[in-house]
Amino acid sequence: MSAFDDIRPYYDTEVNDAIKEIIDHPMLKAMMNFTFTEHQDDYWKNLMLHCHSIRDFQINFIYPAIQKVIEKSSSGLTTSGFEKLEKNTAYLFISNHRDIILDTSLLNASLYEHGLRMTTSAIGDNLVKKPFLKTLARLTRSFIIKRGIPSRELLESSKTISAFIRQSILRENRSVWIAQREGRTKDGNDMTHKGVLKMIGMAADTGENILDYLKKINVVPVSISYEYDPTDVLKMPELLAKARSEAYVKGENEDFHTLLNGIIGQKRGIHIHIGDLLTDQIDNISKSVSGSVKQMQELAELIDRQIILGYKLWPTKYIAYDLLHRSSQFADKYTTEEKELFERRFKKGVDQKDPMAVNSFLTMYANPVMNQMEILKKTSN
Template sequence: MSSFEDIRPFYDTEVNGAIREIIDHPMLKAMMNFTFPGVADDYWKDLMLHCHSIRDFQINFIYPGIQKVLEKSSEGLTTSGFEKLEKNCSYLFISNHRDIILDTSLLNSCLFEHGLTMTTSAIGDNLVKKPFLRTLSRITRNFMIKRGLQSRELLESSKNVAAYIRHSLIRENRSVWIAQREGRTKDGNDVTHRGVLKMLSMATENDETAIEYFKKINVVPVSISYEYDPTDVLKMPELLAKANSEIYVKGENEDFLTLLNGIIGQKKRIHIHIGEILTPDIDLISKTEPVPSKQLQLLADLLDRHILAGYKLWPTNYIAHDLLYEDAEYADKYTADEKTLFEKRFRKGVDLNNPTAVKSFLAMYANPVNNQKRVLEELKN
């Protein structure tokens, strides 16, 4: 594991020492006061100082914290497809990505509730530059993806991350979560970037081909959908820059503000869908397409179909679609009250005198409707 030292989560033997380093940090106090309201700090500190494994920390502190987040900022979490997963089996969960922290935290909460092993999860090191956040991410079994590297360094880093993922899946029998693309989807178009698959394939060994490796590791598509994106307004500056063909530069604390708003912002209903284990489909690709680059593209297309087909569409998606196209195609999918609530949020967060802003905000919610419709029509034919 020495080659993974700068990207790996903590070992269980390191957890208690790491906790002792952050036990008096004001951000940890704020988190625990939120998780255990009305309880003296000595209570949770004593519990935490007796914690000696990542699993203990996740179950006793992160899981109740996520339940409190759901209670305070949502109308509940529903799931589908978890019955397909087996205990004591590792999976590579490839997921659409909407929220920095919640996507993986909610998935792991659901895995725990279903008696399944929680994942080790990818996180960009740009999101955990502050020492406290880096320590917290390692205590919650995240591994680092290094950002902003030059080409040669990027290649070596990608190989190392790929090797770590293989190590987790095959040697440790530990499931892994990774997003289908670098960074969160901001425009509602969930698309698997082939570069992610190419990076994963760098872990092949001996004479193993990429497609043979993907057949071994139980690839599972995951679809996560929020009725309200708690960071929708925060995504607007980047969307507008993109629409105007401008280079977008993040503000100094933008990632942290996005992370915080994702946790405390209103989400209403949330759904996580576990798709089919793709091994049979990957096997078919290996038998029908001999060109390796085309195999990866077919795998990316396969993931897209499953992620989009499994995406739960909410009234907000249909309302935005009808507003964007100025029709009532999906009027039967929402109530007048739901439309009024969405329009109120829309007017509050968007400059209505800026047509590009209006279109970008609505498209963020409407694009999943178009994408799922296209995919379902393709599956029929």
């Protein structure tokens, strides 16, 4: 049995049987009725039952679904940096992570539109506990990362994931998407966890320096930004618990509820930026920094800089900064109408009598501005 069988996407030979298992599922019906509004169920079911590869499934069903999501819940998707990618080269996309499903779906839609191969993408097993969602994830070329397992199992699981990433990029020439940290960023601070980099590096050959291996797999940072976070209010209980140094326990269906809100909730503008291929910078780190701990820290900071500087600062981010600091420093970055719209959402979703709640919500939106300011300040010094 393949070492990757419990985490891998479906093989193309398995796709049709998997589709047959879910073809009558009410969630699939809801997705396809949302996507193909002018057709009866027989139309998409017939098409889907003749689908025999992941690529066909993504292009014919997921791609139009994402286009419909963009149309219904945003003012449009814009991109930058895709011209830096080579068509026949596989990359390791290390990305900030804001939405459970859309981050990777929007990236793949953009790759497809630019004539590039779509990725295989990491997803936590906590998000695919329902059998239908697990099947759908495997049909969209996701591989599964196990969460909350004992340390010994975690080590073996990390080795398997690392080996899978290596095989995808170096043997199958398939790009991989992985978040820069475990779980979504909820407070607006996009920070790369060194543990993710160490896990990826586990697949280096015996005796091979991790940085030399990372050069081979073509690390590229990716920044995705939403003008409005459709799950901003849903994040408040966890942010407040963190601010009060309290333990936070997720509700039974919280992830699923957040997933649905992320897809259908209003986002207004969306932007994806492809950063620079980091091969040369990684080479510089290996030559100028000694010690694996310091090297990993330097690499994490390098990825952070690329993601933070590549993050599009929408008017909402500047509005939140000015409200948080009771200033008009960035008044030229937004209109009166944009500010009023943000304030209506803010006052409707957040208890204005709770200073900690007010601060947490505004900080969530303002942190990308403050992080860019901090990096630009360091660069100018």
